[in-house]
Amino acid sequence: SLFLSAQDRFIVLASTTSTDNSGLFAHLLPRFTADTGIDVRMVARGTGQAIKMAEAGDADVLLVHHRPSEEAFVAAGFGVARHDLMYNDFVLIGPRNDPAGVRAIDNAGQAFARILEDNALFVSRGDDSGTHKKELAIWAEADLDPVSHSGTWYRETGSGMGASLNAAAAMGAYILADRATWMAFRNKGDLELLFEGDPSLFNPYGVILVSPVRHPHVRASDGQAFIDWLLSPTGQDTIADFAIDGQQLFFPYADQS
Amino acid sequence: MFSTSILPCQVKSLSYHVEGRTLIDDLTFDLVAGSRTLVLGPNGAGKSLTLRLLHGLLPPSGGTIDWADPNKPQQHQTPQKRRAPQNHQPPQNHQVSQKHQIPQKYQAMVFQRPVMLRRTAAANLDYALSLTQEGDRAGRRRRRDWVLAQTGLTQLAERPARLLSIGEQQRLALARAWALEPQVLFLDEPTASLDPGATRQVEAIIQAIHASGTKIVMTTHDLGQAHRLADEIIFLHQGHLVERQSCDAFFTNPQSAAAAAFLKGELLW
């Protein structure tokens, strides 16, 4: 298995740590392989790095969750087309005793404002990932500037979702996470889900085939087969089937046109 | 000079094996205070091994080396006072006396190939003195300077010891051992690399050390030197003690054919 034989039928999928950490791919990929005989090699990266990787032609399919970047990717000619795939949502996690009292609040911006007022510890991904960009968008919408407090109560860990959750657990800090990673996360310690359900926390995932025009070596037909399968009723049902502790984590979102 | 002494030393059935080869075989003799013992024998006879065994650097494969207890007031050891043998069997092969672990603090040795630390000649002496002699830095420095002067190394004191010529290193090794004022001084061919004048002077130093009460156990291939310095001769050949005699008797009337040939320079390889 050392020098991989070329006859193996496989594609390389670039995706994000949050999707991987949730365990979705472990649920999804074997079924696809069973259906089609195509192996999927999933490489989990920060959103920025995953996109960069696809731009270089090192992946056949890109599956991330930051719509503006995805659209820019397609517009630049690196991708064939972006398809809505599924969604879940972001949730605000924090210490069980909720020092800033965000549990009682029903708006994400206000919840963030309470944290800032309280100078309660807050862990930011700080890595330009989809999650990080969403967090920054919430601060911006509420007209708040936490970054000037960086290093005090606002702590940019510059690492993946799991690593940041580990840090938050050890510090007893608030953190914005995607629901799937949070549900699958095992080192919750003192942390609890404190805030959810604001429409602004909507988190859509898109899937894109890397352009075979730009990168002729791209395994376009197998890649397209994967995308087609994901968007098909079978694929969408399989996504909907994925649950942790009986709770569904991703919701099918393909436009069935 | 010493309130108590580690002498006499009883060596009994001493042997040393390496990988099934017997290098030292069943040596029995004793070392008594006051005399100069010269160990002679051809190359590879086992002289250096014997000295290292006596000095406690190698654990014997069999037999015992019993030094007197220096903490007991000195008394002449009669056979009755020695540990009564349990039976008439020779000692078990690997039964090693506790006492061979006698601290080197009563002994010193000049090796056939002296090892110098990576420091100056003077610092090599300082190091040795700091290990054995407590307190009194000034006294140690006096002693150091004195032995350096006696061995003609004052000019070379500040040179890195490992860069000295081989003869100079040999003199430094003698100075180092001498500075420690041991009760027993082992000398393994101490003049092999010395010029004729230095050899004469080192012989005089050995005599002086002997006169001060130190037991001398020495090897040499210089038969004239052996004759000049020895009180008794232990002649080794192929790991065996072939002969042990007073000096004059050995040189005039060797008992064994090997010793006779050796003295004539006719013991061929």
Add this chain to the structure above:
Amino acid sequence: MFSTSILPCQVKSLSYHVEGRTLIDDLTFDLVAGSRTLVLGPNGAGKSLTLRLLHGLLPPSGGTIDWADPNKPQQHQTPQKRRAPQNHQPPQNHQVSQKHQIPQKYQAMVFQRPVMLRRTAAANLDYALSLTQEGDRAGRRRRRDWVLAQTGLTQLAERPARLLSIGEQQRLALARAWALEPQVLFLDEPTASLDPGATRQVEAIIQAIHASGTKIVMTTHDLGQAHRLADEIIFLHQGHLVERQSCDAFFTNPQSAAAAAFLKGELLW
């Protein structure tokens, strides 16, 4: 035996400094084929340094060592044939002759402290032979076994060389140098650690090597040995060439006070 020779060798104003100290000072002499040159002098005189300079192991600080070119058909070098001096100044301090880089392949040396590789005695010889003598494994093995036998080491051939006794190692070093069949053989106190019989036999070997046409350059502190072996004597003292004489003249009628005292064993440190 040799079609062409690296002799004679012209040594001119040879000097060696370390950190501002002059260890070898302005030696001028030549080495001619056919004679045995003994370098004598007290400890630290610079004998070993001189041999190492001649053997090309140290770069001279000043002066030149010119070996004849072994690739030119031999011709007696007259002064006219030598490179005409550019001016009458002595050579610049750091002007080192290209020729001192003469490959060690025509020379061999027995060091005062021989270094043995971490292999058996026989493998040490094999190694040296494989470096210099091309092809013909069987011939090399024959030569190896022959020198081992000649130096009385056949029994010890399979022992790790570094575990041999010092005297045995010295014989092995001689065997190793001899096996290479050099044109010039440097011997630095080759019998210092040998027993009387071995010394006699090694002297005989040196005579035989000499008789086979090899130039011998040797140091010793054994004046009797020097007398027996030397054709000419170079006497060094404190890095200077004090005297260069034929052997008999040197021993009967030394010119310098230092040499006279040295011979009487009265040159004190």
Add this chain to the structure above:
Amino acid sequence: MQNELTVSSTRLAIMNDIGQAFLTAFKLIAGWDRDLAEIIGLSLQVSLIALAVAAAIGLPLGAAVALLRFPGRRALAVLLSALMGLPPVVVGLIVYLMLSRAGPLGVLGLLFTPTAMIIAQCLLITPIIAALTRQIVLDLWSDYREQLTSLGCGPARAIPTLLWDARTALVTVILAGFGRATAEVGAVMIVGGNIDHVTRVMTTAIALETSRGDLTLALALGVVLMALSLTINGAAFLCRDWADRGQGRLAS
């Protein structure tokens, strides 16, 4: 009071994590699951091949820098020494850029294969092996230089001789390289991609479990890796002792 109690019981629980990790490690080994075997196998395969290549380059390179005199020799020695501090992530990036489809070696299609991981590990440990070898060979050369030169053995020819005679010490150097290779995660993560069943090795699996928050499993995998490492080091020590018997070391 109440708080104190909760905290100290949590504290106990965390200490348990480590005990639990050993238990899990033991279960993992005892259960000997196919996936684990695959990961261990790949780890060993990648690190041992990388080590072999790095030793084949690093040992002679280190010896050459110690022995040969060429311009820039000291600069090269400093460089090798500094490269011991090459961050794995940087090595990973460089190899990634080279092997990327858009990179100069992209056509080979080596990215996200074990081969890429081997290349990255090689780059990482070759300087370590070379720099340490240089020091050890230099020390031995100061003993051997005059004797070998006298025998007509120039510095170049002396390289194999010194490597052989220093073999005992060099085993430790190689084990240091092996340790670095097996412990390393940054570079193999980038160029291997931690793809399940393809390029997942022990360290990337540990990193993955850590980011999933399954610290017990991560630690357990760490324990398994250390057990492996202990076995290999123990074997290397035994081999060395066996090869060393009587060679030049005084009996004691």
Add this chain to the structure above:
Amino acid sequence: MQNELTVSSTRLAIMNDIGQAFLTAFKLIAGWDRDLAEIIGLSLQVSLIALAVAAAIGLPLGAAVALLRFPGRRALAVLLSALMGLPPVVVGLIVYLMLSRAGPLGVLGLLFTPTAMIIAQCLLITPIIAALTRQIVLDLWSDYREQLTSLGCGPARAIPTLLWDARTALVTVILAGFGRATAEVGAVMIVGGNIDHVTRVMTTAIALETSRGDLTLALALGVVLMALSLTINGAAFLCRDWADRGQGRLAS
């Protein structure tokens, strides 16, 4: 044709990445921005303190394992050697569990501070320093043993002597430890948290830029780190040469 052209121009772009990285690195250093200075300062501080502590423990420990005879001495030697392969992530996890608020040392509040990073790096490099020291001291001891024993210097007393006399070789060992400390990212990431302005060091910054996809900046930071490393190694070499003048090495 069209395709070929596109691909090869991307290829050029990637090769440029590396050239670009050097340019960016140069600009970073020339521009000397406060943030960068802060990160470099913290990197140096953490690694040098960790190195000092690790050397203070590792050098005598390695020498002791080489010289002293106690039961389990060989097992300890194998263990130290194996611990050279301790994965940083595992060390990070262990320190994390210890220092976590729920852990036994949680009250100290050290997690996510530079102190925690120092502890983790110490754990990582102490075995490396100890195992390499052991080998070097062992080799020297085989020369010195009989002479020192004869002088009445037991193994324990010989430890400082041998460390001093082996100082030249030990500089390389310490540089190996330093390299590992500065290169390391897995452990400091976990226990430091890569918190901007608090615990962000060079390697965690590199990892961050990598995951952001800013490979040029990541590489540039790598170049800066290597420049730092080169400076320190160069300085160490010069110091050693200076201290070595004439001590026991034959002029050549």
